[in-house]
Amino acid sequence: DTEVTQTPKHLVMGMTNKKSLKCEQHMGHRAMYWYKQKAKKPPELMFVYSYEKLSINESVPSRFSPECPNSSLLNLHLHALQPEDSALYLCASSPRRVRQPQHFGDGTRLSIL
Amino acid sequence: GESVGLHLPTLSVQEGDNSIINCAYSNSASDYFIWYKQESGKGPQFIIDIRSNMDKRQGQRVTVLLNKTVKHLSLQIAATQPGDSAVYFCAENSGGSEKLVFGKGTKLTVNP
Numbered sequence: 001d002t003e004v005t006q007t008p009k010h011l012v013m014g015m016t017n018k019k020s021l022k023c024e025q026h027m028g029h030r031a032m033y034w035y036k037q038k039a040k041k042p043p044e045l046m047f048v049y050s051y052e053k054l055s056i057n058e059s060v061p062s063r064f065s066p067e068c069p070n071s072s073l074l075n076l077h078l079h080a081l082q083p084e085d086s087a088l089y090l091c092a093s094s095p096r097r098v099r100q101p102q103h104f105g106d107g108t109r110l111s112i113l
Numbered sequence: 114g115e116s117v118g119l120h121l122p123t124l125s126v127q128e129g130d131n132s133i134i135n136c137a138y139s140n141s142a143s144d145y146f147i148w149y150k151q152e153s154g155k156g157p158q159f160i161i162d163i164r165s166n167m168d169k170r171q172g173q174r175v176t177v178l179l180n181k182t183v184k185h186l187s188l189q190i191a192a193t194q195p196g197d198s199a200v201y202f203c204a205e206n207s208g209g210s211e212k213l214v215f216g217k218g219t220k221l222t223v224n225p
Contacts, residue, residue: 004156031211033213040218041217041218042202042215042216042217042218043157043202043215044215045212045213048211048212050211055211056211056212090156090157092156098145098206098208098209098210098211099144099145099164099206099208101147101159101162102147102159102213103159104149104156104157104158104159105156106154106155106156107155107156
């Protein structure tokens with residue numbers, strides 16, 4: 001069982017919809033991450049939050065909007081997505097930013113119609 | 114440029130054998146390395162990590178070896194079991210960076 005909880009597990013949405021992915025951890029970690037993973041590929045970093053502030057945006061399109069309401073929660077707001085955005089979206093957390101293992105949730109499988 | 118890669122995309126072993134999964138990296142500034150296991154339908158699961166001031170680290174049935182001279186990392190799994198079947202990723206972090214760079218992954222299949 002993972003200590004990083006992601007909801008929903010599956011999401012199907014149209015290109016005009018607005019939805020949000022949620023991530024929660026109660027390990028007291030101060031760094032949280034969003035990754036995108038396509039089939040048979042490694043995870044690709046999208047965003048990093050450190051102490052609830054956005055510290056890295058890997059040139060992600062603005063149709064993806066991250067939010068960190070508090071140290072335990074991380075959201076990813078989705079709007080006007082494209083079919084190529086269909087992927088597994090993974091959340092991770094770590095005690096601090098560098099030289100610490102990141103612990104992953106089981107992801108949200110997103111399908112864009 | 115920065116890259117972390119794997120020599121073999123697939124590895125098939127017999128149950129009970131030892132498995133060795135390899136990883137090459139090119140960033141000389143990399144000073145922290147992690148191995149993850151990802152089973153179908155799940156997120157990556159932390160297995161073991163190693164810092165660049167070490168050459169070897171052991172866990173339960175797993176050993177990670179780091180050769181900084183040739184920029185090579187390996188994961189050894191002793192007495193491989195069917196439950197070890199998964200995709201294994203190496204990942205590296207260079208000093209001061211918040212970014213974890215993943216290798217391409219090796220799919221390990223354990224035959225009974």
